Amino acid sequence: MGPRFHTDLEAVYRDMRRDHGPVVPVTLPGDVPAWLVIGYHELCRVTADPVLFPRDQGLWNQWETLPEDWPLRPMIGTRQPSVYFTVGEEHRRHLAMVQHALESVDHVGLRRTTEEIADRLIDSFCSTGESEIVSAYAKPLPLLTLARLLGFPDSDGPELIRSLTDMADGGPDALAGFEHALALMSRLVARKRAAPSVDMVSAMLAHPDEFTDEAYVLNLMAVTSAGFLPTADWIGNSVRLMLTDERFAASLTGGRHTVPEAMNEVLWEDTPTQILAGRWAARDTRLGGHAIARGDMLLLGLAGANRDPAAHATRGPDGPHHSNFAHFAFSHGEYQCPFPAQEIAEVIARTGIEVLLDRLPDLELAVAPRTLARRPSPFLRGMTVLPVRFATTPPYGGH
Structure with missing residues (x-):
């Protein structure tokens, strides 16, 4: 954390690599120790070995030291019955149910819904000539679109935005945000159990494997939180790049071919999900020249690994924006973001x-x-605000 983490991230990772190598000893709030993996090859090893480095929070050797109000509990979790916080066969069972729901999404309909909500949001500010588009557009667009896919009423949108942002930022309101979001999701699961419809929550409930209501709610939390802010930051960071980098200026008046290039460059250089927690060592081992003890937590430094000079060889001489997708933006291995979810976000x-x-x-x-x-989050990297101006234009209306 600290100012440099948000203003000169490249230098922070360069200094870390110089002083510690590809695996860095760090402390979380409350002086809780962990290892931050920022080496490209080391992160490949950790994420590809679920036996040595499982996603099993029960192994953590720090649980007894944590206060109940520790702000990162929602991001790290406990042994909760969801796709995020289960291992082995139970994880695969949850994943199958979540994938079933993700695959039920019609992409043609998804694009139409996104366009409808985007037009409605732009209508709210297009006649003013100026706006702050993180709060007016980049945040509400993915959340309102996901809410529609999942079956939330549009009226829940503002509360979901606020509570999920508080949770992800890991600050003093994190636990309250988590509890409030859970309450909204519990209400939705109960509603869809009573009256199923054509939406993702109904598809989750219709999957042949049965789960507890707690599991449905926590899996809904996983899908919503993973789909909301990272996608919002992907939009905001891509627009920022296109407005500040002359290589993309032509796209604002010319064709659209540079939009996917900007989006891919952001996944390499300004990835929305910076750090993920995590993996836990199943036994004493060594990684990146360090002795890792059984039960130690390893934080997945997705942004650090993307910036590893060793990764540059995979990207070619022209840089990351030339259609190479070997980044860690969606993580890697058994617990990476499911491909249907990546498609929906894109x-x-x-x-x-x-x-x-x-x-x-x-x-x-x-x-x-x-x-x-930048928003002061150790996990997600997005803009606090992105003020823009433009020629006034009348709203489309009718949306």
Whole structure:
């Protein structure tokens, strides 16, 4: 954490690599020890070996030292019955149910829904000539779209945005945000159990394997939290790149071919999910020149691994924006973001950016790039605000 983590991340990782190598001893809030894996090859090893490095929080040798109100509990979890926090066969059972729901999404309908919500959001500010598009567009678009897919009423959108943001930022409101989001999700599961419809929660409930209501709620939390802020930050970080990097300036008045290039470059250089918790060592071992004790936590440094000089050989001489997808933005291995979820996120993010540029083709940054600030989260990397200006245009209406 600290200012440099948000203002000069490349230098932070460079210093870490110089002082500690590819595996870095770090402390979490409350002086809780952990290892941050920032080496590309080391992260491949950790994520590809679920026997030596399982995602089994029960192994952690620090549980007894943690206060009940430790703010990172929601992000690290306990032995909760969900796709995030189960291992082995039980994890695969949860994953099959979640994949079934993700695969039920019609991508043509998804793009149409995203366009409809994007137009409605842009209608709310397009006649003003200026806006702050993180709060007005990049955040609400993926959340409202996901809410529609899952079966939430649109009216739950603002509460979901607030509670999930508080939870993900890991600050003093993290636990309250987690509990509030859980309450909204419990209400939705009960509603869909009583009256199923054509949505992802109903598809989860219809899967042939049966789960407890707690498991359905926690899996809904996993899908919603993983799909919301990372996709919002993917939109915001991509728009920031296109507005501040002259290589992408032509796309604002020309064709759309650079939108996917900008989005892919962000996944390499400015990935929304910076750090994931985590893996736990099943036995004493060595990694990156360090002795790792049984029960130690390993944080997955996705952004650090993407910035590892050893990864540059996989990207080619022209840089990451030339269609190479060997990044860690969606993690790797058994617990990586399921491919159908990656597809849904890409449809929402790309559609959102394209609609924004279509509707406001002269969009430009309203402040100096150096004044832009990052949200103070150790896990997710997104803009706090992104002020823009543009020629006023009448709303489409009717959406």
